[in-house]
Amino acid sequence: MPYVRYIAPPSGPTWPMLDVFTVFFGERLGSEDPPSGDPLAERQLFDSYLPRLPADGPPAVEDWELKTTGPGNGSVTSLHSSPYLNFGTITANWTADTNGGSNIDDGTLIGFFDAPFGGRFNTTTGGAIYLEAALPLIIVPEDPIDHWGAYFTDIGDFGTRLSIELRDTDNNVTTYEVEHTTSTSGSTLHFWGFIDPTGTRYNRIRILPTGVPDGPDTRFEDFFGIDDVIAGRAFA
Numbered sequence: 182m183p184y185v186r187y188i189a190p191p192s193g194p195t196w197p198m199l200d201v202f203t204v205f206f207g208e209r210l211g212s213e214d215p216p217s218g219d220p221l222a223e224r225q226l227f228d229s230y231l232p233r234l235p236a237d238g239p240p241a242v243e244d245w246e247l248k249t250t251g252p253g254n255g256s257v258t259s260l261h262s263s264p265y266l267n268f269g270t271i272t273a274n275w276t277a278d279t280n281g282g283s284n285i286d287d288g289t290l291i292g293f294f295d296a297p298f299g300g301r302f303n304t305t306t307g308g309a310i311y312l313e314a315a316l317p318l319i320i321v322p323e324d325p326i327d328h329w330g331a332y333f334t335d336i337g338d339f340g341t342r343l344s345i346e347l348r349d350t351d352n353n354v355t356t357y358e359v360e361h362t363t364s365t366s367g368s369t370l371h372f373w374g375f376i377d378p379t380g381t382r383y384n385r386i387r388i389l390p391t392g393v394p395d396g397p398d399t400r401f402e403d404f405f406g407i408d409d410v411i412a413g414r415a416f417a
Contacts, residue, residue, distance in 0.1 A: 300334060330410070
């Protein structure tokens, strides 16, 4: 992966610098309370490494609060603005991938909910809505990105870890196993994100279980929640 010099905003405060691909991860078990502890700390650290133009304020976050609740019939679309280097608006299609394990084909693999259920819950302050999906999940941004992060809820309760597969614009695929606790009973909160300041950009994220599904009704149909997503391009 080529090294590309970090390019700071033309004015404003000096942000901390990253010069290599970096993963951010935090875990909290046994609570559906608002973000706190390690997940919140990692999210704040993640945000601190993203240079922002002074007039644009904090990072734009997809919190789903403008979405209509209910199933998404296989896919949903997110749309939000990114203030980084005038990147503009990001559109991403989120699709529950049924290849390799799922036998559900009734549109319930992905959708929006506004009340806690089965260990999934909202993480937005003052909000209610979160995205629920079954593994695996594919996210395809309309424009390639160099960072992505989100809160995850209700992962690890089927005894297997999540893996996150990133595909760059040269079609190289790299898989990162999320080192979260397994065999939990739901009510978990995690933050996972990456920042790549080297110039590499990514056009697909696939969230999937590690290993091979052990049957048509397990693992690939493990539901989990995602909320407060941030994605964009911060580095030239």
